[in-house]
Amino acid sequence: MKKPFDVRQVANLLLDFCDQDETAITNLALQKLLYFSHGRSLIQFKRPLVGGYFEAWKFGPVHPLAYKAFQSARDKPITFRATAHNPITNVGRMLEPIADPDVKRLVREIGFQYGRLTPGRLVDISHARNGPWDVIANKARTSVALGLRIPDNITIERFANLKVSVTDTARAGEPNEDTPLT
DSSP: OOSOBOHHHHHHHHHHHHHHTTOOOOHHHHHHHHHHHHHHHHHHTSSOSBSSOEEEETTEEEOHHHHHHHGGGTTSOOOSOOEEEETTTTEEEEOOOOOOHHHHHHHHHHHHHHTTSOHHHHHHHHTOTTSHHHHHHHHHHHSOOGGGEEOHHHHHHHGGGOOOOOOSSOTTOOOOSOOBOO
8 A cells, every 4th residue: 555545435445345245335334434444554554544534523433525425325325436526627537446455355354344233333333432533522522623633643542442342232323324523
């Protein structure tokens, strides 16, 4: 992996793997899977997987560009792929598929490990106490947190705190769509 990928490319790859596994993914679930993939890349490869940034939203980390790309799916399973849009010509184009075998393996593992969990379970994992989202959300309650961005150094430092709970039901219930944290 040389430079971070466009988050929409990684999202498309995740969706392709989940489709192969016959797993339906909503935008809310996709955001968590993208964040888990990015965090794993930071730990495993010592490099960010995607460019841009994740923000602490109500139901966990969200990448604004990926959210916008799939926003029209709302709370339904995503059945399309993100495209790039040229604002000057107003023409969309397909994004180049990711060929890097290490990235494909990492994304496939995340999809396999977490893709079948309900959105509520994914939210529970992303909200783990002392995890990256929790640290930023708590910081916002007591001081200034610029745009509620989750910096990569916080992800690296706190990613190990994300654990899968063993309960049958999600603490957060089953949310449909995410919204910015207010």
